[in-house]
Ligand code: AMP
């Protein structure tokens with residue numbers, strides 16, 4: 001079977017790695033791919049992955065049997081719709097399904113209509129009305145640009161002034177058209193937990209839970225990032241909370257097949273939860289695999305990912321079964337100095353092979369922002385550079401391995417958190 005993966009991050013390296021392990025996978029193309037996917041298949045740098053017709057043309061010319069869409073942008077642009085209309089199997093929801101991520105207002109209305117617990121909110125297209133609602137609710141507040149804003153459109157405002165400033169920033173075009181509509185919501189507190197599910201035919205098949213670390217620096221300080229580290233499973237989640245999150249994912253999946261939200265949802269639904277004192281509440285839905293969650297979830301999946309994705313793409317929910325390893329996975333992100341602000345690229349990376357080999361089979365290094373220079377050396381090419389994953393029979397051993405491997409990899413300006421998984425090891429009280 002020939003497979004095309006769209007995207008270039010650590011998530012796409014992990015997807016490609018898991019798909020390429022399947023005996024059913026013959027050719028695998030990654031567009032545009034990165035320095036890591038290069039050794040698993042063929043990187044296609046020139047394809048515009050947000051152009052459905054261009055992706056379709058490539059898929060037809062190369063006898064592609066399955067297209068796996070990694071990032072949100074092509075989903076929101078309807079690339080899955082174009083491919084499906086031409087009879088190609090696609091893993092990823094259609095344009096309307098992707099609105100669960102593409103529009104925070106749509107997502108909130110979807111939650112409200114289906115009784116899904118979430119933060120109290122209102123959505124505005126008028127600056128003064130948004131400001132008035134901030135004053136009515138009072139700080140702390142969360143202000144969100146409605147559309148896709150590369151993870152930057154969510155402002156946690158501890159004070160009313162900060163909230164009003166965030167509303168003004170959205171309406172003055174700081175997030176482009178994503179900020180033409182603004183969601184203002186109450187601030188929730190508690191640990192966060194990501195629960196992803198394969199969804200097809202209105203049915204949800206939940207994966208193992210994972211916990212991301214969004215802030216740039218140790219102790220959950222500094223600016224929000226795309227994610228600086230992650231682990232799976234999540235020991236601080238109670239059985240009751242897990243059951244409630246699974247229930248919510250099942251309700252959400254069923255709602256994708258019901259009026260008025262009916263759509264062709266065949267892909268991953270990502271539930272971003274806050275474990276509040278009143279129970280789990282949804283912070284956001286994403287229409288794709290999480291990055292970096294995928295990098296710790298897929299190494300723990302024992303089932304053949306090609307089988308699972310084909311069944312999802314073809315709506316054969318009866319053929320889906322997920323088998324998970326009992327072990328733990330911890331991933332530490334190595335980032336460029338300055339990330340999530342501006343950073344330099346092109347720094348030579350040393351020690352990746354050494355890191356993978358010192359504990360063979362227990363360390364995986366997934367590339368995110370990497371490339372090759374003209375001398376064939378591996379270089380940094382993005383903010384998040386590498387995901388160093390440690391596996392182990394205990395949380396402690398997985399975490400220890402990840403950090404031992406981190407020591408062996410070097411590039412100028414290497415930046416990482418030293419406390420991935422630390423709070424979870426301390427227990428639930430660490431969040432109080
Ligand atoms: P979102 O893109 O909506 O998930 O927001 C990104 C991050 O902002 C989340 O992972 C949370 O850390 C934080 N966040 C979003 N909404 C809220 C909320 N209502 N209360 C507290 N934190 C939030």
Ligand code: GLY
Nearest residue numbers: 212227290291292
């Ligand atoms: N890890 C956060 C995300 O993928 O949105």
